[in-house]
Amino acid sequence: MPSPDRSPTGPATGPLTRRVMLPAIPALVATPTGAVILTPDGEVVETDKAEAAARLKREPHLIVHTRFTARRFRVRLGDMAQPYDALELFGFTFPARFCTPTPQGLARALGLEDLPAVPQPEDLVIALATATHRMVATLADAAYPGREQAAALAATMDKAGWAWGPSVTAALGAPAPYAETGWLTGLESWKKLAEWEEPAPRGRPGNRPVAPEEAGGRLRQLVGPGAEDRQVQRDYAAAASRAFLPREPGEPHVVLAEAGTGTGKTLGYIAPASLWAERNDAAVWLSTYTKNLQRQLDQELTRLYPDPEEKAEKIVLRKGRENYLCLLNFEEAAGRANAGVALGAGGGNPSLIPLGLIARWISATRDGDMLGGDFPSWLVPGAARAGNEGGIGLTDRRGECVYSACTHYRRCFIERAVRRSRAADIVVANHALVLTQAANAHIPDASGEPLQSEMTERVVFDEGHHVFDAADSAFAVVLSGQETSELRRWIRGAENRRSRRSRGLRERIGDLVEGEDEGMALLEEAEARARVLAGPGWQSRLDAGAPTGPAEQFLSLVRLQVFTRHPDDRTPFSLETEVSPPIEELPRAASAFASGLAELARPLRALAGLLSKRLQEDGDSLDIQTRIRIEAAHRGIIRRTGGLIPAWTAMLQGIGHEPDEGFVEWFEIERSDGRERDVAMRRHWLDPTRPLADVVLDRAQGVLLTSATLRDEPVMAPAGDPLDPFPDHAPAGDDMHPDDRPADLHWASAEVRTGAMHLPVPAIRATFPSPFDYAHQAKVIAVHEMARVRPDVLAGAYRTLFEASGGGGLGIFTAIARLRAVQERLAPAMAARGINLYAQHVDAMDVGTLVDIFRSERDSCLLGTDAVRDGVDVPGDALRMLVFDRVPWPRPDILHKARRAAFGGGRYDDLIARLRLRQAFGRLIRSRDDRGVFVILAPLPTKLLGALPRGVTVERMGLAEAAEASAAFLRRG
Template sequence: MSAPSRILLPHVPVLVAGIRGAVALEPDGEFRRLSRSEAARYARNESPLVCHGPAVAARLGLDDFLRLDILELFAFVRPARFCLPTPRGLADAMGLPHPADLEDEAEALMNAVRRLLEELSSRTNADTAAKAVDTRGLAWMMARGGWGWGNAVLAALGVQGDSGRGGGALRVWDRLPEWSEYAPEPPPGNIPVDPTETRQRLAQMLGEGAEQRPTQADYASAVSRAFLPREAEGQPHLVLAEAGTGTGKTLGYIAPAGLWAEKNGAPVWISTHTRNLQRQLDGELDRLFPNAGDKARKVVIRKGRENYACLLNYEEMVSRNRNQDAPAVGLMARWLLATRDGDMVGGDFPGWLTEVLGRARTLGIADRRGECIFSACPHYRKCFIERAVRRARRADIVVANHALVMIQAALGGLDDGAQPTRLVFDEGHHVFDAADAAFSAHLTGLEAAEVRRWILGPEGEAVSRSRARGLHRRAEDLVGGSEEAIAALDGALAAARALPGPGWMVRISEGEPQGPAEAFLGLLRRQVYARAAHPDSPYSLETETTAPLEGLPEAAGALAAALGRIALPLQVLSKSLSALLDDEAAELESATRSRIEGICRSIERRVLMPLAGWKGMLDGVVQGGGVVERQYIDWFSVDRIDGRDYDAGMHRHWIDPTRPFAKAVVEPAHGVVITSATLKDGSGDVETDWRAAERRTGALHLDSDPLRAEVASPFDYPTRTKVLIVTDVRKDDMDQVGAAYRELFLAANGGALGLFTAISRLKAVHKRISAPLEDAGLPLLAQHLDNMDTSTLVDIFRAEEHSCLLGTDAVRDGVDVPGRSLHLIVFDRVPWPRPDILHKARRAEFGGRAYDDMITRLRLKQAFGRLVRRADDRGVFVLLDPMMPSRLFGAFPPGVEPVKVGLAEAVRQCRQLLAATADA
């Protein structure tokens, strides 16, 4: 019997940090204003209550400090629920008044603590007895482990002494439901989707009285062609559809996709590039499936295995649970019991929890090394990823991402060998880059060391603290009495030691490599340093593979031979295990059968395929460093962070990665839609622009011509937007650039996005403008500086109307911020492509300067597209580069003419915009 609950607020000060200084709310209710240096000392001495400790530490210039983080309490009370990790975000989540200043924020944090504890008390009292016991047991365990919130939480739960002790509280796998197996799904039908019924379905989804958008219906009608039966093998119906912002393209393709899935009993896979669009799609699918139960059955979000929580990894973390880890283990238990699908990246796992608790204690439980033991796992029947795979087979709509679709296609199918026949690629302008990543090969120290680790498991000091499982542990009970398989397994384990071992980077830097892989990497690194234009640069270095250093071809040959000695026994092992499927077909249980198939598939994908690619690359070095085939480009690199080497290796990319994309992904399908608001170039010539879209999507490599569809945006861009090119700011003078950002952001009164072509330029501007913006009451967020992931920063930016955000490419492509939270974009300079070895090869292949112009126009087009997301939005796009050539003006919508002005005039027009927006 638990004691009556009581609310026990922690007797510690609250600390809220700004740019110039901070405010502390003492336990006696007094406020103290502190300078930045005083606040840093205060944080170290007082262990205060804060919101998002890593961000506060970064703001105070500290590496770390002891604190009581309210986000941990929020994650315990409201697991699998998100809030903005700021005092204002917490106030909004808890229904408290919106804070106006730092004092208000400090007070809001303490009030939020009280409400969370009250909510925990009342909710636990209303829970079932078993659930309440779990909650109290976890809280007791976390408190015993030194959790700062332990006493307050136990008091709210009415736990006294050892009354909450429960040895099974962490065994969350005991309380998760099992997935069910079903008969194999029949092959998809071939019933067509008619454009007329597509329009009818769209109208039905929109509902009566909805705003009429003829262009949306036209778009849906055009897209429906991808859902006709295929007429010849290898000739899918491909639709390239550019739909201007505001068209409503998401519902436009969901309408025919849903119809086709219903008619043909098979899923349509919708692929996106950003987490933001996956969330948006999840919301839009409510229109197709208004009943929550139907949607849960018919819509599945699918990602790679590395994105999902692994229950075996979690169990091993529990078994190693030490006092200092107890709070994190308990919070992960709370989330695992509450999560919808176990998705840790973009699902219902708050991104800020990784920052607060650390990657090892959070994302560390995902299977990021491909070490799944499949049906040998005691939690196989409850596995999140296995549940998702099975649900996807029976779904109508599967929402995936470009990387998963391409990699699985390259590997010959999805987890069960099946490939969807209908695909929609939204954010189609990312197809080229996604294919580039999926179909490239990298023989680097980190990649090779990871293969060694996959085979051997942890080594040295890592053995005691790692949860990794080597191949011996994954396969030992399957090889049974087969002497051939046992010998092959032993041979693979011995041969894998030719790959880089722990400490390899130090050894090759000091000229003391061990084994053929490290010898090759050491010579490769020496060639990079010898030939790089600026070897003392703090950034990564690269050089061509041609004319290799003396001894490098021989080292490449020795490594190629060593790779062969790894591959051969693994091929024998895989063949021996596969033979069991035939020899013991009558006796093998289905789970064991599935496990054998999984291990053989893993050996092929995790080791044999990379080794084959690496051997081909090494052959080129043996032959003198030239590329074996003109369709590839090879180079050597040393990767660095702040001037410190962390990796070295050889890279091979397709010069045109849409070739393998077309062959592996598009050709096998029956119908494919590739769509985006920025699919075409803006050169001014219609046919040239469409040819650029076909080249960037792989359509040129198909035997049949795609359907081209274009629907203009309904937005009145000439009236509601301006593009200004500032002519009197020197882009190489960071004082001038910083001053320009400051004045423009102040003139817009926030709601401003600053985009940069280099992280160093972003940091330089942040240093110059953060204090004056804070003085003006405009919060400044910055990628690479705020110790928060990009998605969280964008969420904060979207919610806080007067905030400003600085970012690079990921922000340029991933922001969807309608309304007054974004009405100014400032780009530091023309975003020309980086002139590296890979770009040089593509430039030569795709048209020289015209290729540079196309890439740059597309980047500007994508950035401008962030500015207006609704019909009533207004915005100004400012480029701080007087060298912007007029041939790039096609990046902007028809009727929007860039105007060259001085900074003072640009500031005046931004103020004018603010007045118009305020009156709207």
Template sequence: MSVSHGPGSVSFPEWPALAAGTGLAVVLTADGEVLQLDSREAAKLLDSSEPPLLIHAPAIWRRLGLRAMPAYDLLELFAFVRPAKPAVPTARGLAQTLDLPLVGQGLENAASSLPNLALALLEELTRDAGLPASRDLPALARRMGEAGWLWAPLVLAALDRGGAIPPPAKDGNAFRVWRRLPEWEEGAPPPEPSSLPVSPVEARTRLARLVGEDAETRQGQADYASAAAAAFTPREVAGAPNIVLAEAGTGTGKTLGYVAPASLWAERNHAPVWISTYTRHLQRQVESELERLFPDPKERHRRVVLRKGRENYLCLLNMEDAVTAVLVGSNPALTVPLGLIARWASVTSDGDILGGDLPGWFIEIFGAPLLGSLADRRGECLYAACSHWKRCFVEHGIRRAREADLVVANHALVLTQAAWGGLDDNYVPTRYVFDEGHHIFDAADAAFSAELSGREAAELRRWLLGAEGMRSRGKGLTSRIGDLVGERADLMAPLDAALMAARSLPAPGWGSRLTHDTPSPDETPAEPVAANPSETFLVALRTQVLARLSGRGGEDEARAGFAAECDLHPTSEDVVGAAETLKRALMRIAEPLTNLRARLLARLDEEADELDQATRARIEGMGRTIARRALEPLKAWIAMLAELIEPPAVSDTFRGHVQFLRLDRSEGHVRDVALLRHWLDPTLPFATTLAAPAHGLLITSATLRDGGEDDPERAWTEAEARVGANHLALPAIRASLPSPFDYAARTRAFVINDVDTGDPASLAAAYRTLFLSSGGGGLGLFTAIGRLRSVHRRIAPALEQAGLPLYAQHIDAMNNSTLVDIFRAEENSCLLGTDAMRDGVDVPGNALRLVVFERVPWPRPDILHRERRIHLSGGAPKEFDDRIARLRLRQAFGRLIRRVDDRGVFVLLDRRTPTRLLSAFPPGVAVERVGLAEAAATTREFLGPQGQE
């Protein structure tokens, strides 16, 4: 192929095309020969050839065990041609996205298809070159080419053929995408919502419209919508919300079931309903379902908003800093990824750089540090002082959410904001839907816990004092509020005092000193120089943890490469002494910061007739930021140290919190040490800070109750305790809708009784045998990363040889979202994963037809679980453990059947599985204890031709 490029032409490179499995490469040479090579042979060939054409270079090199080398990565070209568009990063996935004939299975077909995929993308560039949206492409491509982007000559040639305007010689505006983004305009504050109810009949009617006239009637879904409507009735007493607990079996259609009453209530009362899910991936799933409610994309964008934490969004000020570094030549390595980010930022729907419409594989190709540096970093926002405030993606989202009907958030954001007392704009929703409600306990545990560690304390020092000689835009608190403070002594004095006291926090390089027991001197001018109080405390904690580790020698265990915990009490004298000193030091930071914040906010009243809107917004924003970023953690740390110094009486039967110590290690070295505080029952602060002030909540999941509980009333009571409903004034309304699936006919379940899961070879042989028997489509779940790695290493070659690609969490250079996308698209592939795969995989159809679980998912026997099983088990700690394991098994089994025509096999390899746990499976599922050979034969027979296609 050749394409015109000015007076000459550019030839399509005669490159090799490369596809790879684990240790195996298939290369399509320039003359059309297909070669199967091992890693060593592939490395030798590639070293002597043009850079190869491939998909997802980091994953290819990881699978072959080779060093990274130059390559024509089709994903980079795709990101340039189709920014903000999803694509599964495989040959079949790209072909499907580009509406090309699907690529056949196997590495040979994948390698052979790559040139056609590249041509299709370049031809698309040629067709679109004359469109207004393409006007910046030549300038971007030229700059990226100067930085070494291999695709640049071909891209410029394709654009030239299409009539694109050549770029000016020194044009950097193509990177300055913020100049072309729309600005938001401030509107009047929204009025208080009304309280008009939604009746069950109205919810059913709205549901019927959502599913469509021709859709099959699902009685369970209609009953679910009726039950959910009770969460949208008027509240009768302050502090007593209407709460509905609805357990809806897989396949009920709960998303549209709760969207029906929620959307009606939002329209009728002119206020948003907040829908919270557990993960960002599930947020996107809910958003896709809302296409039924608002088919028009523009209307959907106006009435549905996804909200995440600020750290998920592109910060335009960080982007400007990075672009400046590229244009002045101080950081040319960023040119290519920033060019692709500029392409994406010009068309993104919401600026979500982590999990939004920027493909997940982008971070895998260019690295997490890049996107982390471009995201809105914790506590760094300048609010109205930022030159991009009016174009800020986060601020756009906040304002859109005020006017939306439905806000789709996640548990982490909703609960963290509740812990802070309100959302970014001080808005507190009145109606919530918590999907995946069984995760509320864990999400609340994360939101309301506290950690005093070297990392957290050093980060607070950086936020207060700046980078202290390191290259960073973060110049500390003075740079953020210096113009607000001005020459006012009442503001300068507490600011200076807080910054002076902040030097008691861990200084740069604290990690190496922690390892060697040498705290840095306090950087005050006073003589003699005292040791840094924070670092002294960290060293004392480290000593106590190492001294009290169980097993063969604390120091040996510390070198093993895993986190270690120990009880705080009884506390060593060194720790108590260091804690007293550190407590005083933290109070010397908190007191002036409290005064500074109060005096700043006082300006809002004292200078009400002088302050412009932007300055008021800055003061309000900085007031929130100082509280959240500094005062809240300092308050928690001081309270933790006070309890350490004067512990509660041993006779106390129940304490609200538990404190303990944790040592983080990696590659035999101590990385950090922490004092941790968790609520024994984190649903208590969830109930008091979020649920009680609300008017109505729907908490829903397929696994709210323990299916193994013989007493239905007790099962509901335990479910209410896990979501905090037992702390509320009104009793919860309960609803249970069974799954419409015929599990008895569509599934088989086995416990294998002749495999020693403690033997790595036997465990791997079991996975290999079962995956081969199903012909792929297997999800392997593990309770330990080490065993996952061991199994992958042993079975990958055999599966590849059989034409069954194997992907694995913690091994492949891909994140969970990308792995699941590939697993869903590649019907005969297999996937290995841990907890995140157990809960977050939605793969309907034949692509997931076998789930293999390596061991019973018992709760981890750590200190926090020990305390909770003592205080929350009702005197039955064994049943407490069983309940957790059964719920996890239910969640894992729930991955298997996602629609009515699915069928699949569930296998538990742990021969020690107690019979009492088997009630976790749906009614009608007979769990058989059989040998591996029998299970494999039955799997092959049950799945039949479906498993062999």
């Protein structure tokens, strides 16, 4: 590999311990039409995709992102000559550091100053060689931190066959003896993690208020001197402060605040929230719907606490347990992969390489979050969850944790986050976690008392327009093969014994009830009764028509009913059908399954009673670890016997009878890419904001629900009356900015979809318009000739529009299959124009990484679904055209049809489509200097025009005219 000056690599400058040694291999950077290659003798060569693919098969290359490169050139991973992936070297050298996984992103992350602002492919391939040289030189520096572990780990990975092994071990030198460092293989990262400490209880929060002028003062501190003076932001902060007033009888404590894009609402609510937390010695939970906004919130909070140590103390990011690495899972995986190597037997073991990269990350991570945290998704694809391509399954699995019985309990990332949040001022969480906490907190335990919740009494729901969907998921009940199999595994453990830790109920509490004949008898009975649930291999038995046990027999009949009544069972998509009327044998099977569940619940409830009794009788003499184990086991049993099993039983007993009012039930065969994943009976609230209002809004001391798209704006009917999407629900409350009656009606949808309409006291309502001049900054075009066209015609339309914009295009699709069909046809045309095209559900990257790449490459284009429609921030010229493939009507499944009937018929469809269009339009203009074109490839009904900002008009024209008008508008900008 040549050095940056295209001459043979020589000694690097700086305080190095040894020479930098790099392999003499070519470097390759993909281009839209092929690749640019830097040969070992310094020559830059351009080649097409076919020749690049042949080269990758023939000899090793220095590349960026192996999976993406293989997919780009249509080369199977197993057919590639061993690649030298620069991202692996970056992940080893700078663990837990952010890097956009492209040659340009790598160069920027390493601070290569001589890279042009708009680099050409030849610049990037040279920069790639430079970046590699710099990373190895960094490792060779005598002051490199963490050298002892890095050296031990590099030696282990070198033995396993890591491509970078010889270069890295040469740079780091031989590892010091174990007796001196404590590192054997370097994989045992958990050994050096600090242990968490239990914080002192904080007690109940105080009730000192935050005055509007005080919120304004904190806001000025946050935005800093010299920042743009925004009166609307100060007004918003004043309104948000009303969620932090002491609660009074008969007064509202819920604030609905719509703040248009550009108002600065994030800092606007951080100001009063942070003041309240400081004054009242309690945390405020800031909840988002998307991981993107959670990450943005964390970045904004650096303004509040610029000192990293203070921020680490005051701010905590929280997610569900399934997001965090489990150290016990990692140790087990490392032990399996390291067999023989740790004993010095040698021999290659490729599975050690990804684990070695993860071990480096463990030593540097902020909080152990593998999904959306500082773990690079491109480093080890599928590492977090088993079942994905290359999946290892290292995150915590539901019900698997043994808590204080785990040898890593005092270092556990999850337990650390829980304890840090108890002492924090701000907890940045997500809607799913907040609502799950609230729902579980009101399940009665064995004594009739509710379980305890971590959640604070002051909550801010950003992306408040999504609380309806979040509540829909949180309060739904799923009775499926996977769910019942999970419960069986939680009770009986891994029956196939492939796991070294079966983690059944006996492993959790066996020693806690040991010596009590009743306790052991109840454990044995629970294990025996759990056979009523779906067991290992249940899917194969259902496919073969040979179910075993009540759960599988019930699910087999559910599957039969779906196949019998669905008109097209050959579709690759999920199938569903109504529960009533059931096929002949189904009620009998449901009744047998319900009886089995009741028999299972009895010994489990008795075990919970024994644990509760021990806490009461022996509480003073129990050590803290034993107490924690008993409390955790007790909570786990109560959540299942007090919530899950009774809900399943009620669903089963209702089959063959009139459905419960207020709920929607259906049967489903879940499919993904044509493969059957699960068989389920589902039960959702018709209006999920009812439990939301009951367990969250009504019980909290103060709640702020905020969004740029909180309200709907129905257009006027010909007679002049507003088309109210919820005619049966009169709006309530005092608008802080009173308007005319149509504006009042705009709040009806917000109150219905946030649960505010179910509160005994009306919510406070406030509206803050965007400061942007949308009429001059945006052009909206509806292409009237494109309704329901073939994929090749649709791809041609995207090509025409993206070429007109010169890239910078975001295509949003309402169906994954249509996205893939268009991508396949569009990619060659974009490549011919030198435009990089990326696509969700196609490229080997998660959506967050794709958005990072799209944001960093000015002229690239990105195709995606609703994940890029919501919560994505791409300011500037990188996004200058947004194209919707069609009107985003909701899918008319069983659940939606029931809600449409309850919430105004077709007007409910219109509401959802308008809100989706508003969210999509909000991606386009993110600053006062942005300009963009919003195109929908379908006729846009007049009733949906309320989705657009006031002053923006829709121009209806043909495709060629739309392309010409778009190019002219963007040129003027």
